[in-house]
Amino acid sequence: MRLQTVMRAVVGLCACLVLASCSEDVGVDQHGRKVAAEQLEGQWLVINYWAEWCAPCRSEIPELNALARQLKDQPVRVVGVNFDGLQGAELNSAAAALGIEFTVLEQDPAARFQLPRSEALPVTYIVDDSGQVRERLLGEQTAAGLTASLNRLRGGD
Structure with a gap:
């Protein structure tokens, strides 16, 4: 009987570990909500x-907000990162002050996607569905320009 109890505990623990690895997160957004890796x-x-x-x-920012709305039903996501590394309430306040509607990551995803550090702002990276950087765009972008870049890079999807 004791062996069965131990075995159930081990199986339960293994299941929890497997499920925990499936729900890996990449930090939180500007609202303090967890952002799961699968997002x-x-x-x-x-x-x-x-x-x-x-x-x-x-x-x-208004162009990026428009792009995020435009791409809502497509497998493309607009995310922001504060260059100064603001966290918590400061990040929330800055994002709100600028009217940012898309997800702003509190943790910089540069290491995850091997993004080169840029000393110039704004900078926008387009990363493909396999996690590879496909384009680095320096300077102010428009929704139309980013849509054209995405269409070109995605092969006219």
Whole structure:
């Protein structure tokens, strides 16, 4: 009887470990909500780095909001990253002040996607559905320009 109890505990623990690895997260967003890895994997990503002090960043936020709405039903996701590494309430406040509607990651995904560090802002990376950086765009972007880049890179999808 004791062996059965131990075996059930071991099987339960193994199941928990397997399930925990499936729900790996990449941190939280500007609202403190967990962002699961599967929300970013297997789809194209438009990763934009911004800062409050960057005038072109502030100008392009409405374009990125429009792009995120436009791509809502496609396997493409717009995500932002604060260049200054703001966290928690500071990140939430900055994102709200700029009117950011898309997900802003609190943790920089540069290591996960092998994004090169840029000293110029704004910078936007297009990452394909296998996690490879396909394009690095310096300067202010438009929804139309990013859509054209995505269409070209995705082969006219």
